[in-house]
Structure formats: structure tokens, C-alpha cells
Amino acid sequence: MSERQAQETGARGLVGLPEPTIYDRSRPGRRGVRPPRPDVPERPVEELAAGAPLRREPPALPEVSENQVVRHYTRLSQLNYAVDTGFYPLGSCTMKYNPRINEEMASLPGFAQLHPAVPEEAAQGALQLMWELERYLAEIAGMARVSLQPAAGAQGELCGMLIIRKYHESRGERRRKVLVPDSAHGTNPATAAMIGFDVVEVASDARGGVDLADLSRHLDEDVAALMLTNPNTLGLFDENIVEVARRVHAVGGLLYYDGANANAIMGVSRPGDMGFDVVHFNLHKTFSTPHGMGGPGSGPVGVKEALVPFLPVPLVERRGGQFVLDYDRPQTIGRLRSAYGNFGVLVRAYTYIRALGAEGLRRVSEDAVLNANYLLHLLRDTFDVPFDRLCMHEFVVSATPVKQRTGVRALDIAKRLLDHGYHSPTVYFPLIVDEALMIEPTETETKETLEDYAQALKAIVAEAEENPEALRQAPTRTPVRRLDEAGAARRPVVRLDRG
Amino acid sequence: MTYAPHTDEDRQAMLAALGLSSVEELFRDIPEEVRLRRPLDIPPGESEAALRRRLGAMARRNASADRYVCFLGGGVYDHYIPAAIPPLLSRGEFLTAYTPYQPEVSQGTLQSILEFQTMICALTGMDVANASMYDGASAAAEAALMAVDMAGRDRLLAPRTVAPDVRETVRTYLSGRGYALDEVEVDPAAGRLDPERLADALTDRHAAVIVGYPNFFGVVEDLAALAAVAHERGALLIAACDPIALGIFESPGALGADIVVGDGQALGNPMNFGGPSFGFFAAREAFLRRMPGRIAGRTVDRDGTPGCVLTLQTREQHIRRARATSNICTNNALNALAATIYLSLLGPAGLREVAAACLQNAHYAAERLEAAGARLAYRAPFFKEFLLELPCPPEDVIRRGLERGILAGRSLRREYPELDRHLLVAVTEQRTREEIEALAGIVEEAIR
Numbered sequence: 022m023s024e025r026q027a028q029e030t031g032a033r034g035l036v037g038l039p040e041p042t043i044y045d046r047s048r049p050g051r052r053g054v055r056p057p058r059p060d061v062p063e064r065p066v067e068e069l070a071a072g073a074p075l076r077r078e079p080p081a082l083p084e085v086s087e088n089q090v091v092r093h094y095t096r097l098s099q100l101n102y103a104v105d106t107g108f109y110p111l112g113s114c115t116m117k118y119n120p121r122i123n124e125e126m127a128s129l130p131g132f133a134q135l136h137p138a139v140p141e142e143a144a145q146g147a148l149q150l151m152w153e154l155e156r157y158l159a160e161i162a163g164m165a166r167v168s169l170q171p172a173a174g175a176q177g178e179l180c181g182m183l184i185i186r187k188y189h190e191s192r193g194e195r196r197r198k199v200l201v202p203d204s205a206h207g208t209n210p211a212t213a214a215m216i217g218f219d220v221v222e223v224a225s226d227a228r229g230g231v232d233l234a235d236l237s238r239h240l241d242e243d244v245a246a247l248m249l250t251n252p253n254t255l256g257l258f259d260e261n262i263v264e265v266a267r268r269v270h271a272v273g274g275l276l277y278y279d280g281a282n283a284n285a286i287m288g289v290s291r292p293g294d295m296g297f298d299v300v301h302f303n304l305h306k307t308f309s310t311p312h313g314m315g316g317p318g319s320g321p322v323g324v325k326e327a328l329v330p331f332l333p334v335p336l337v338e339r340r341g342g343q344f345v346l347d348y349d350r351p352q353t354i355g356r357l358r359s360a361y362g363n364f365g366v367l368v369r370a371y372t373y374i375r376a377l378g379a380e381g382l383r384r385v386s387e388d389a390v391l392n393a394n395y396l397l398h399l400l401r402d403t404f405d406v407p408f409d410r411l412c413m414h415e416f417v418v419s420a421t422p423v424k425q426r427t428g429v430r431a432l433d434i435a436k437r438l439l440d441h442g443y444h445s446p447t448v449y450f451p452l453i454v455d456e457a458l459m460i461e462p463t464e465t466e467t468k469e470t471l472e473d474y475a476q477a478l479k480a481i482v483a484e485a486e487e488n489p490e491a492l493r494q495a496p497t498r499t500p501v502r503r504l505d506e507a508g509a510a511r512r513p514v515v516r517l518d519r520g
Numbered sequence: 521m522t523y524a525p526h527t528d529e530d531r532q533a534m535l536a537a538l539g540l541s542s543v544e545e546l547f548r549d550i551p552e553e554v555r556l557r558r559p560l561d562i563p564p565g566e567s568e569a570a571l572r573r574r575l576g577a578m579a580r581r582n583a584s585a586d587r588y589v590c591f592l593g594g595g596v597y598d599h600y601i602p603a604a605i606p607p608l609l610s611r612g613e614f615l616t617a618y619t620p621y622q623p624e625v626s627q628g629t630l631q632s633i634l635e636f637q638t639m640i641c642a643l644t645g646m647d648v649a650n651a652s653m654y655d656g657a658s659a660a661a662e663a664a665l666m667a668v669d670m671a672g673r674d675r676l677l678a679p680r681t682v683a684p685d686v687r688e689t690v691r692t693y694l695s696g697r698g699y700a701l702d703e704v705e706v707d708p709a710a711g712r713l714d715p716e717r718l719a720d721a722l723t724d725r726h727a728a729v730i731v732g733y734p735n736f737f738g739v740v741e742d743l744a745a746l747a748a749v750a751h752e753r754g755a756l757l758i759a760a761c762d763p764i765a766l767g768i769f770e771s772p773g774a775l776g777a778d779i780v781v782g783d784g785q786a787l788g789n790p791m792n793f794g795g796p797s798f799g800f801f802a803a804r805e806a807f808l809r810r811m812p813g814r815i816a817g818r819t820v821d822r823d824g825t826p827g828c829v830l831t832l833q834t835r836e837q838h839i840r841r842a843r844a845t846s847n848i849c850t851n852n853a854l855n856a857l858a859a860t861i862y863l864s865l866l867g868p869a870g871l872r873e874v875a876a877a878c879l880q881n882a883h884y885a886a887e888r889l890e891a892a893g894a895r896l897a898y899r900a901p902f903f904k905e906f907l908l909e910l911p912c913p914p915e916d917v918i919r920r921g922l923e924r925g926i927l928a929g930r931s932l933r934r935e936y937p938e939l940d941r942h943l944l945v946a947v948t949e950q951r952t953r954e955e956i957e958a959l960a961g962i963v964e965e966a967i968r
Contacts, residue, residue: 053602057877059876061953064883080639083863084869090861091604101617101628129579134585134586136791138930140922146579149581150575182696207841210841217698287560314614314620316855355692357658358658358689375571379563381565383560388522388526398537464524499625504828509818513815515818
């Protein structure tokens with residue numbers, strides 16, 4: 022406990038009882054919510070649907086009361102760890118606090134109950150919001166234009182890489198190679214491969230950045246792009262970024278910026294100024310929109326001027342004081358989803374940016390980097406620090422020495438953290454660090470939280486020395502203990518019996 | 521406002537511990553030439569109160585369904601959202617959790633996904649379902665990629681009655697690897713794909729046929745006959761469904777579909793100007809290990825207690841990297857949870873009632889609009905929406921509607937230039953007889 026002693030009441034939360042499935046609660050004929058009844062003159066369904074096959078068996082959905090539904094999902098929620106319940110330093114995921122005003126704004130009926138096919142003149146508020154958000158994101162990225170359409174980071178990558186492919190094709194080139202550092206997120210190689218590029222891995226150097234010699238070995242006229250995260254997944258800013266960009270551009274390749282780590286650089290440095298040609302942001306990371314157990318996200322993509330013609334359709338334009346949707350873009354890559362994007366997520370990000378303003382956004386990155394460095398400082402003697410530099414918004418330490426001394430692995434440490442009431446860091450990533458613990462505290466955590474977390478990690482390492490077996494048994498205080506994942510994959514049970 | 525808790529003293533103490541004298545020094549690894557030496561050109565921060573005013577004013581400039589009577593459809597619909605859903609979704613334990621990579625503290629998420637997968641299988645008549653995709657269009661595109669990969673063929677086929685957004689998205693996803701989507705014209709009188717026409721268009725280069733069920737014009741396609749033709753040629757049938765329709769119409773699985781996708785907005789999610797909703801993706805058992813996206817599975821913990829995990833993760837990008845079945849990572853879990861709660865609240869009887877009410881209202885509306893002087897474009901069975909042929913430009917109706925607080929329908933002029941006197945009208949269970957009469961009145965006036 023840091024400095025001040027907590028004044029505990031001793032309350033320990035509710036007794037954890039197993040929660041049956043909603044199907045277990047089901048009884049034939051029980052009803053929950055009644056939908057509205059039609060007040061038009063009714064005709065027999067068989068007559069109205071003549072020529073179409075009616076359902077012979079009703080779908081096997083649960084038959085439960087509203088009370089049962091509310092109680093069941095409330096109780097399920099209580100089995101979850103979340104930003105709202107505790108510190109969630111999951112590296113590369115930017116689990117910052119999700120301001121409630123964002124939720125309130127996204128649920129305004131004028132936004133939430135707006136149909137995407139209303140005439141443009143009847144959606145001016147929504148289109149204005151998108152138009153302004155595009156400009157804010159372009160300014161933060163240092164890009165000419167931004168498409169708000171991609172639904173998540175990985176779809177942003179897909180969008181960006183399709184743009185890059187189309188750009189080369191427009192110049193009569195069919196480049197096949199995409200370079201990806203060995204520290205990259207899995208989505209980067211998966212995206213490049215998904216659209217037919219050959220993925221070539223580039224090594225990292227002793228400082229954790231792109232190895233310039235290895236980069237040059239792979240660079241030739243067949244390289245379509247280099248996909249890079251900067252700061253990278255080690256939490257390190259690539260000091261050679263200008264030279265990296267110069268070399269890639271020299272062979273006619275483009276630079277793709279994976280914005281997963283943009284929380285470190287807002288108002289400090291812009292991908293466009295670093296030499297990147299395409300950028301995606303994760304609004305659900307950097308711009309505080311909630312992760313929702315894995316989504317919805319939003320992955321806007323920004324591009325430099327030369328790539329603007331290839332952006333997905335539609336784009337929002339302002340013509341004579343009116344906001345309009347522009348579909349007339351002959352070189353577009355097309356569309357990646359229906360409508361205009363995850364608009365509800367855009368409203369939240371817009372609200373966040375307007376709440377913070379230019380100064381606040383920069384302060385976010387400053388505090389995020391300060392928090393990460395402070396926590397790294399507190400842990401420096403506890404773990405191995407493979408790249409001992411100032412980190413950016415996150416850092417990676419290795420539990421290899423602990424493992425060598427005690428046999429306890431990063432996974433065991435991660436699981437014991439759950440018993441201490443914390444979410445574990447990202448483990449075993451990036452792949453180039455053995456027994457990696459990747460920690461991203463974010464700017465919304467207090468100094469005391471960071472200190473308490475460091476204390477917990479130190480206590481766990483001490484426990485590893487004394488009683489390694491206890492750590493291999495962790496967690497013991499969670500709703501379930503370690504689960505048999507191999508068994509789950511061997512004999513998949515992916516739906517319940519009642520279905 | 522930054523939502524950050526630090527006092528100046530905190531910052532000073534932390535910097536001192538690091539041996540630094542200023543925040544600026546934290547960024548010394550960033551080369552000077554790429555440092556931004558000016559403030560971002562973004563307006564200054566505002567208070568919550570100011571934001572409420574600003575965004576409130578923006579929201580009021582939209583013709584949303586709380587103030588306008590909505591007859592718009594084409595994939596997004598004004599269905600009733602039970603009151604119990606929003607408070608459950610706004611629980612921080614759902615709202616602010618990440619992907620359940622630490623299953624010991626994510627059983628709420630994982631169990632709800634398993635329930636969701638079960639319900640999607642029940643609705644679609646499929647064996648297995650994933651945890652969700654971004655939306656219906658991208659789910660169809662992922663199904664298309666899965667089909668070409670499995671079949672070793674390089675083309676897909678879709679009638680033009682498949683929603684334009686879906687076809688365009690499929691085309692974009694396929695384009696990366698040089699695959700193509702061929703389109704089949706549809707009998708202009710029937711508004712649905714004739715199995716014989718499909719047989720003529722299908723070649724052994726086609727991995728699958730995508731069919732809307734109901735299609736973009738609300739017409740219920742003859743899925744069984746189309747599936748039979750597809751299978752005869754060694755192609756798969758991908759059905760892109762309206763999940764509400766599955767409350768009353770036969771499941772695609774029972775009619776021979778191999779992969780079933782669709783958009784889940786209608787299941788308890790607000791329209792949100794088109795997103796977020798979620799996509800569902802279900803398939804036959806044999807395709808389980810080829811499927812994209814996350815899948816929850818049941819297992820036991822060390823004490824033998826039942827629990828759930830994300831399973832078959834070796835399909836996914838964070839394990840398999842360049843050899844993954846898809847690049848998808850973030851999905852639309854919270855929207856899928858809305859659907860899980862929706863389907864629990866409604867149950868089989870409630871879902872059937874919603875579907876039946878849509879069917880009744882839409883057919884009554886079609887009858888009234890024909891009486892008002894418009895004409896149904898197709899003589900084919902339809903569900904909750906239909907294409908209306910007008911003796912005037914559709915904009916005449918739409919404009920009059922806006923003046924009276926009615927979103928009368930959508931013009932298809934951009935997507936189908938040949939349908940320039942047509943209006944696509946959707947009628948959900950929320951519409952009343954009075955609202956339908958008002959729409960008929962507007963159409964009558966516009967025609968006069």
C-alpha cells in the first residue's frame with residue numbers, strides 16, 4: 022500500500038456462485054417482453070406469406086421472464102474484470118478510462134435513432150460531426166484526408182493496404198512484397214496476406230527499432246509497403262524513422278502506420294511528419310471509446326494527398342454550407358462495410374477530442390508516457406529490461422530471470438496478478454522478447470495505483486522464490502481457475518445443448 | 521479536461537524519480553525533425569455542460585426516428601428496443617472490458633458469447649457460429665473469402681437483389697487477391713432470382729452464390745431451389761439474412777444454405793446512422809476450423825468447474841499471423857450482447873410476434889399505397905419491405921414526407937439508376953395504422 026493507509030470496510034463482494042446459462046432458466050411458455058401488436062386489419066400469415074417457406078419449428082431460444090434476463094446478465098457482468106472495476110494495463114490495448122459523457126452523447130436520440138438513408142439535408146448534424154472529426158484526426162495524424170468507414174483497427178489496415186495496392190496499380194506496378202517488423206501486431210501480416218501480398222519479416226536491432234541493414238537487404242522494387250507501429254510494440258520510438266522512411270520511399274514503397282500506439286504521440290509528433298503515407302487510428306484505444314468486451318471499435322484511415330483518390334466511398338464534403346456524401350470517386354477502393362462507419366463510436370471520439378482540445382490531447386500523451394516510465398522505473402530491479410531506454414506509453418519487461426531462478430513463467434505471474442485484483446499485462450508479446458510482460462498503464466491511472474501494482478508484482482516475484490508451486494496454481498480467487506484450453510480446442514463445444 | 525488524475529506535485533515527484541526535470545525530456549528519443557513544434561489545430565477543450573449543448577444542437581439537426589416516423593429500411597430498421605437492454609449494456613463490466621483473453625476474469629463475456637452462438641445457430645439452422653463480425657456486409661465478405669479458399673475457385677456469384685452495400689463490400693474484400701464477384705440480372709417482374717437463371721450463370725469457377733433472404737427489395741427468395749442449383753455445380757450457398765425474418769420464415773439451414781450471415785442491428789441495437797451494429801456468421805460443422813473471428817467454447821478448469829474460453833485460436837491473427845483465416849481482431853461484442861439479451865427477452869414466441877407484426881403492417885401498407893395510386897414493383901412474397909413504383913420521382917414523396925415528419929422511404933437512384941421512379945418502403949412492428957394512412961396520404965398527394 023502506498024504512503025497512505027486505506028480505510029477498508031472489510032466488505033469482500035458477493036459470494037461467487039456459478040451462474041447457469043440462460044437456457045437453464047428456460048421453461049416452455051414463459052414470456053419476457055411483449056412486442057407491440059399490429060393495429061392494422063390482420064390476415065392469415067399463410068396467406069400473406071404465400072409462396073415463401075414458413076418456419077416449421079420455432080427457433081430454440083430461451084423462454085424466460087424479464088426479471089430472469091436482467092438478473093442473469095447482471096450476474097454474468099459481475100464475473101468480468103473491466104476498466105470500471107480496476108487497473109487494466111494490457112499492453113497495446115490502451116485500456117484508459119472511458120468517459121461517461123461520451124456514452125451520453127452517443128445515446129442522444131438524434132444520433133442513436135438516426136437511419137443511415139435519411140436524405141442528406143435531414144442528417145446535417147451527423148454529417149457535420151463526421152466532417153469535423155475527419156479534420157481533427159487528419160491534423161493529429163498529419164494527413165490530407167481521413168476515411169471514417171473502417172469498423173476497427175484490422176479493417177483500417179485492410180483499407181490502408183488496399184489503398185496502397187491500388188496506388189501502385191494506378192502507376193502500372195504490381196508490387197508483391199510487404200515488409201513487417203518481427204515485433205509487429207499479428208494483424209499486420211494477417212492483413213497483408215489476406216489481400217495477397219507476400220509478407221517478409223524485418224529484424225529488430227539492438228535498440229528495439231527496425232534493423233536498417235536488414236531493412237535494406239529486403240528493399241527492392243517489389244516492395245509495396247512497410248507496415249510499422251511507432252512507438253513500436255516494445256513501447257520504443259524508432260529513432261531512425263526518418264531514415265527508414267527515406268529508404269522505403271527510395272525504392273518506391275510506401276509506409277503504413279499502425280496507430281495502435283498513438284496514445285504516446287498526440288500533439289508531440291505526427292506520423293505524416295515522420296514520413297508515413299497511410300495511418301489508421303483505433304478510436305477504441307487512443308480516443309477513449311469503450312472496448313465493449315472486444316468491440317465495437319473504429320479504425321479511421323488517413324492518407325497523404327497522393328492517395329486521397331483511393332479512399333473508400335463515401336466521403337463527407339462541405340459544399341456551399343451543406344454537408345454531403347460524395348460517392349463520385351472513380352479511383353476508390355470501394356467500400357469495406359455498410360453505411361459510413363461505426364458512427365456511434367465516432368460520436369464518442371468526437372466528444373472526447375472536444376472535451377480535451379489540443380492542449381488536453383498533448384497532456385494525455387505526456388501523462389501516458391510519464392506513467393509508463395514511472396512504472397518501468399519501479400519495476401526495473403524486479404525484471405529484465407531487454408531494451409533499457411526511455412519508453413513511450415508502454416514497455417516490455419522479461420520474466421526470463423525469474424523463470425531461470427524459480428521455474429515460474431510470465432503466464433504464472435500474469436495469473437497471480439488476477440488474485441491481487443489486477444488485470445494482467447499482455448504476455449508473450451511481442452514475440453521477440455522471451456517471457457514478455459507488456460505493460461501499458463495509460464494516463465488515467467493515479468501514481469498510487471502504479472505503485473500498488475509494482476508492489477503486487479514484487480510480492481509475486483518474492484512468492485516465486487519461496488513457493489513457486491503456489492504461483493503455478495494461480496489464480497485461486499477468481500470465479501474459475503485456469504481453464505483447459507487444449508481440451509476446448511480438441512473437442513469443441515461451441516453451442517449449448519438447448520440450441 | 522484530460523481525465524488524468526495527476527496533480528502538479530505528482531508529476532514533479534514522478535519526474536524526479538526518473539531523474540528528469542521536464543516532461544519534454546520524456547520524448548528525447550523522438551528526433552527533432554519529426555517533433556511537432558506547435559499546438560495541434562484543434563479547438564480548446566470544453567466542459568461537459570458545453571459539450572451537451574454542442575452535441576445536443578447537432579443531434580437535433582437530424583431527422584431521427586424519435587421525432588420522425590421511419591419507413592426507411594434496406595438493411596437498417598426501426599425495430600422496438602426493449603427497455604431492459606440499454607441499462608444492461610451500459611454496465612461497466614460489459615462496456616469497459618477488453619476481449620476475454622484472461623478467461624478467469626472474463627466468464628461473463630465468454631458465457632454470453634456461448635449463449636449468443638447458440639441463439640444464432642438456433643435462428644439460422646446452422647451448426648456453429650462465431651462471436652460476431654463488424655456488420656452484415658463484412659460478414660458476407662468474410663464468408664466469400666472463406667468460400668473461395670475452401671473451394672479453390674476464384675469467383676463468386678450474386679444476384680443484383682443482394683443489398684448493394686453487401687455486394688460492394690464483397691467485391692472490395694475479394695479484389696485484394698484478384699477474385700471477382702459476378703452479378704446475375706434478376707427477372708424485373710419477379711424481383712427474385714430464378715433458379716434456371718442461376719443455373720445458366722453458374723460455372724465451375726464459382727465458389728459460392730450469395731443470396732439475400734429476404735433480398736434487398738424485401739422479397740423472400742426461393743432459397744431451397746437456389747441451394748439445389750448451387751450444390752449441383754459444386755458451389756456453396758451463402759444466405760445473407762434479416763434475423764427478424766427468421767422468426768417466421770424457414771431457417772436457411774433447413775433450406776440448404778451452407779453459410780449464413782447477416783446484420784444484427786434489428787436485434788436490439790439502435791440504428792446509429794448505420795453503425796455500430798454487428799454481423800453474424802454461422803456455418804455447417806465441417807467449416808468450423810476455417811471460420812473467421814472469435815469463437816467461445818466450453819471447457820473445465822483445474823477443479824473440474826465448467827467454464828468458457830476463446831477456442832480454436834490457432835485460426836486467428838494473433839497466433840497464426842500471415843496464415844490466419846482472417847485479420848479480424850476487434851469485433852462487435854457489445855452489439856452481439858444486445859442481440860443475446862433481445863432474443864432472451866423475446867423468446868421464440870416474441871420473435872415470431874415481431875416478425876408477424878412486420879408482415880401484417882407491411883402488407884397492409886402495400887395495399888394502402890397501391891390504393892393511393894402507387895404500384896408494387898414485384899408480384900412476389902415479401903416480408904417487411906417492398907419496392908414501390910410511382911408515377912412520379914420518389915423525391916416528390918420523400919420531400920413531402922420530411923415536411924410532415926415522415927421518412928417515407930428511400931430512393932434507389934444511386935444504387936439502381938434504372939429504378940428512378942421507385943421507393944423502397946420498410947414497415948416494422950413499430951408502425952401504426954395511423955402512420956401508414958399518413959404515408960398513403962402523402963403518396964396520394966405526390967402523385968396528384
